Amino acid sequence: GAGVSQTPSNKVTEKGKYVELRCDPISGHTALYWYRQSLGQGPEFLIYFQGTGAADDSGLPNDRFFAVRPEGSVSTLKIQRTERGDSAVYLCASSLSGGKETQYFGPGTRLLVL
Amino acid sequence: SQQGEEDPQALSIQEGENATMNCSYKTSINNLQWYRQNSGRGLVHLILIRSNEREKHSGRLRVTLDTSKKSSSLLITASRAADTASYFCATASSGGYQKVTFGTGTKLQVIP
Numbered sequence: 686g687a688g689v690s691q692t693p694s695n696k697v698t699e700k701g702k703y704v705e706l707r708c709d710p711i712s713g714h715t716a717l718y719w720y721r722q723s724l725g726q727g728p729e730f731l732i733y734f735q736g737t738g739a740a741d742d743s744g745l746p747n748d749r750f751f752a753v754r755p756e757g758s759v760s761t762l763k764i765q766r767t768e769r770g771d772s773a774v775y776l777c778a779s780s781l782s783g784g785k786e787t788q789y790f791g792p793g794t795r796l797l798v799l
Numbered sequence: 800s801q802q803g804e805e806d807p808q809a810l811s812i813q814e815g816e817n818a819t820m821n822c823s824y825k826t827s828i829n830n831l832q833w834y835r836q837n838s839g840r841g842l843v844h845l846i847l848i849r850s851n852e853r854e855k856h857s858g859r860l861r862v863t864l865d866t867s868k869k870s871s872s873l874l875i876t877a878s879r880a881a882d883t884a885s886y887f888c889a890t891a892s893s894g895g896y897q898k899v900t901f902g903t904g905t906k907l908q909v910i911p
Contacts, residue, residue, distance in 0.1 A: 720901075725903075725904075726903060726904075727887050727889075727901030727902050727903050727904050728842070728887075728901045729901070730898060730899065730900065733898065741898065774840065776842065778842075785830055785891060787832070787844050788844070788899060789844065790834075790841045790842040790843070791841055792840050792841040793840050793841055795840075
């Protein structure tokens with residue numbers, strides 16, 4: 686596609702529920718990144734995929750967070766047993782090969798956990 | 800964790816004036832980038848400056864980098880109301896892939 690897309694745009698869920706956030710990167714980009722941005726803060730790195738594999742998941746806050754990219758294109762960020770503190774904007778970015786190059790960001794998914 | 804800190808946290812100027820934002824960071828970098836974000840959603844990449852560069856221009860944007868002071872500045876000349884947004888610096892570390900660490904951002908308001 687023309688740019689990185691993310692769905693849904695907004696997600697409201699209740700504490701304890703499971704959510705999935707989807708990212709569709711720019712076609713042909715092998716590198717994909719997830720970030721989380723809390724109100725008034727800069728984005729914080731969560732996980733980096735190179736192809737189908739998670740090359741760096743050091744930013745995932747705990748084992749309730751998991752992400753997959755089974756075919757090396759679309760990625761899904763999964764959050765189990767959501768907590769109010771998970772409320773944030775979740776941003777996805779992709780780049781051509783993961784080298785020292787520009788990352789292109791999607792519009793984000795705003796998650797609100799009640 | 801945030802690598803960089805932007806200064807000021809908020810800036811309000813009149814249309815036509817110049818806006819200067821500063822970024823300080825802590826560890827050695829491969830490159831530094833500036834992004835713009837409107838309404839807390841998607842980030843737009845503005846400019847990338849490599850660690851061996853000192854200054855870079857793109858349209859009304861001028862970025863400087865001082866690696867000895869671990870700081871960068873973004874200058875927007877002849878500001879427009881449409882420049883109203885939050886601006887973030889982001890640093891990429893020297894090793895491995897482009898792991899980018901963002902600063903805390905400067906919220907710029909340009910008053911028409």
